[in-house]
Amino acid sequence: MLNADTTHPLAPKVVEALVDAATQLGHQSTYTGYGELEGNVKLREAICKNYYKPRGIDLQPEEIFVSDGAHSATFDIQALFGLDNIIALQDPIYPPYLEANLLAGRSDIIYLECNEQNNFVPEIPKSKVDVIYLCFPNNPTGAVATKEQLKAFVDYAINYDSIIIFDAVYSAFITDPKIPKSIYEIEGATECAIEIGSFSKMAGFTGLRLGWSVVPAALTLESTVAGELTQLCRISQSIRFWGASSLVQQGGIAALSCQQECQEIVNYYLENARILKEGLSALGLTCFGGTNNPYIWVKGPEGMNSWEVFNQLLCKADIVGIPGSLFGSNGEGFLRLSTLCRQEDIKKAMNLSD
Known part of the structure; x- marks a missing residue:
């Protein structure tokens, strides 16, 4: 019970897809090497169609960036922002959010209080911040945020030209229909939020490493125009990352087909x-x-x-x-x-x- 590793076997259809993908790599006629740096387009299409569309969210494959897990995505996504940005973090916090920004050289960090009195869901910042990290369902406190609470953060971000980085890794555990599984269920969120997802918990991929980030084309930050951050993320990914395993991405496609x-x-x-x-x-x-x-x-x-x-x-x-x-x-x-x-x-x- 110490860490966030999973213990239950993969779904049979996922195993079948992984075996098939590995077999194809053993034959000249079906062998493939490097894939698209943003991720297999079929996987990105499946994320849009099978994960977001049922939630009433319209995204395009070009807005999805496949990673080798949410942990890597958390470290990589901060590279989009200047070192002088003011960062807001929840307290208690999933440590990599803090570590990623400290390693990058940022020091202007404020903490949003999460305690029993507010059910571990913080209030919006009292002053201007540039980037707000939110994790719901929350690691470590187990808290979830209502639509009204998330709407307050989205309204704040739009008003102050801030960016929300929303960790939705544990969204599959939400059974209450009133609780949002994605920040994009909130009106206006595509204009101000990046969402990080993962197959680690929703499909047991902790040993396979596969996740994604959503950087919507409508997303803007101060002094940017729509689409600029999406293009910047594409450039950043092409420089920093050579793509997730093609075999594992086939497993991700299968997981989305047997949810x-x-x-x-x-x-x-x-x-x-x-x-x-x-x-x-x-x-x-x-x-x-x-x-x-x-x-x-x-x-x-x-x-x-x-x-x-x-x-x-x-x-x-x-x-x-x-x-x-x-x-x-x-x-x-x-x-x-x-x-x-x-x-x-x-x-x-x-x-x-x-």
Whole structure:
């Protein structure tokens, strides 16, 4: 339960596609080398048609940039922006957002408070910022944002010529129809938001590495025109990245064609979350998340710091998590647990083994 790695096998149709793609590479007549740097056009078309279109979102393949996972995309996307930009990050935060900007040389960073009082969804910045990182469903807190809350950020970004970088990696875990799975479900978001998606959690591709970024043609930043950032991203990707594995991209196409089978894997992890959250709550612990999200954000007893919560659960239940203080100052006193694991291990920890 320590990290965000997955444990459930891939959907059979995905495995079949991977095997077929590997077989084709072994024959002269079907061998292929480098592909399109933006990603296999059939995969980009499938992302538009099978992932976004059912949500009422119209995107073009030219606006999709395939990556070898959301982690890489997070580091690469910041290269589009100047080093003097003011960056707004949630606290607690997924650490690579901060690390990517610090490594790039940025120092003007503000933090948006996420706590129990605001259900771990921050308020919009109180002053002008250039780039806002938002992650919903959230890692590490398990929080989700409503349409109204996301609309406030979109309105802010449009008003201040800011850019939202929206991490939607855990969108497949959303079961509440009232909760947006994409920032583009919010009116105006294509004018101000970049979205990062991934096959890692929605299809179990943590060992395969495949994701994407959406940079809409309508997106503008201060002193830019529509389409300029999309073209800049295309140039950046051609310089920094030689494309995701052609074999893995075939697996991604298959995953988008069998979303129900992939969703069954997600549902397995959601059941894990239900079991663990109910078990920990029965022990008297306050738990957040675990609904519409594979993470449970455990609050320790009053006066106990994150490492003490870590030690208590490790010693009493053999449960290993990540101390909340490692995600930022507002994570102190909490522990993040992942339910992307085997169900029998969770039942054993909760003394529910058959």
